[in-house]
Amino acid sequence: MSAERITPTELPEPRYEHGADDYVFVELSEEMSFDANFQAMAITQQIRERDIPGVDEICPANASYLLHFDPDEIAPTALVDELKQIAAETDLSEYEWDTRVIDVPVLYQDEWTHETLMRFRDNHQDPDATDLEYSARINGYETVQDFIDAHAGAPHMVTMVGFVPGLPWCFQMVPESRQIEVPKYVQPRTDTPSRAVGFGGAFTAIYPVQGAGGYQLYGRTPVEVLDVDQELADFEESMVLPNPGDILNFRQIDREEYDAIREEVEDGSYRYTMEEVAFSPEEFFADPDGYNERLVEVLY
Template structure:
């Protein structure tokens, strides 16, 4: 028997805005939904494939996208008209894209983020418990372990990269009533370890570098998501890994595996484990639980 379907969202007409002389911002909706994000993915993928003269960069986001262009080579209104045509022509019931299912190891409740979150308890909603304990409680889980199982139990899609360079935002691919939701800290921290797994709202964010932050801290990954010098094999084409549209399968690991991966990172031999698949929004909308199982089986 099929599981719960994803509730579809009827999108309003897109809002097109000029950003100075060389940017166009397009808002598809005022809040994140799978429909808004998948539509942003589809339009930005298609506009890239058109290989337009003057188009410099294309950045999909949670419910919007941004284009950077050279106004000497393409008129902004010409570009907007092409975007309007794509918006009318692309139907998610018919659209698919090539993506990757990525094995993403996480050391949950690790010593580094634990030390950090304990240092900033006065900034938190509940100073008497850890971030995992707090997040488990407000989401109705009896233990942090059960909460971790839920976080790692269904894949997450990378919906955008940004806020700081190389930071992936991921959204768990489950119906809305199954989404984990947590607030940000009351006051942000002035410190967060690099590669920390943070959670705010309904998004997992992976901090690429050490810095300030306000998301609840669940763990730390041994792998890099940003390699500015592009020394690791997976970063030869881009200093950022993963990319929007990729699908992450978070996998709980122990300290020994964490250390083994860090050793491979250090000597430059680590490579992500992933498989290429074709993603169908329509199949996902119809039966996300079954479709997710089929997606992660390739790993």
């Protein structure tokens, strides 16, 4: 059997919009796709490498990006002209970038998110099912474990970080026919445990802190994605661990391993299992399953 490949799609012409005097917003596509997100990451990485005078902040998103700049250093029209040049020169078939593959242990069906989701059944599409039961059913899986195996069966790429500081939005690296899709709650919850692993639309998210939320709740990770005090060694350079372009491998664990990891996190001795790799969109499109297998192999 030949390997299933992902066929790249042709993107429309980018849409450039000005925000007040010091922002430029660029929309690459109205819908999320690997092509749009890879293009956003490739372009924003080149903007960083060029160190364009006057550009203060660069924020890549799922299918767009936003720049904050100083109009006293670079004129808005000149900046847009340079962005158009970068876009014209970017060819994903010839582009790759350095990123990290990160192990993210997850205790699926944990007691904390279960208690929370049961308190908010009236906010849900199916008050008689758990979030995992509902998600498994509407995606055609016979059992919850089959659904968990699918969610943890292929890595997820961080496509953007936002909503609250440190929250990664992750798109699973599988062909469209195997993408999990689940709606958000009908009404958001007023509570979500920190480090909860949730899913909404086609995205997995890790809630960095306790707070409101509307994503379906699947489990909880013992590791942090946000360390404001930067006490853990892997947060030395930034209080936020995941970056756009990082690849997260969600690994199912049991309660014993969860508690052991959490103890190391709380005493400050935990070190994340992660490795740097060169990511090639062209190789991923050609053989996503084989490429994912090679990416995960570097961890274990």
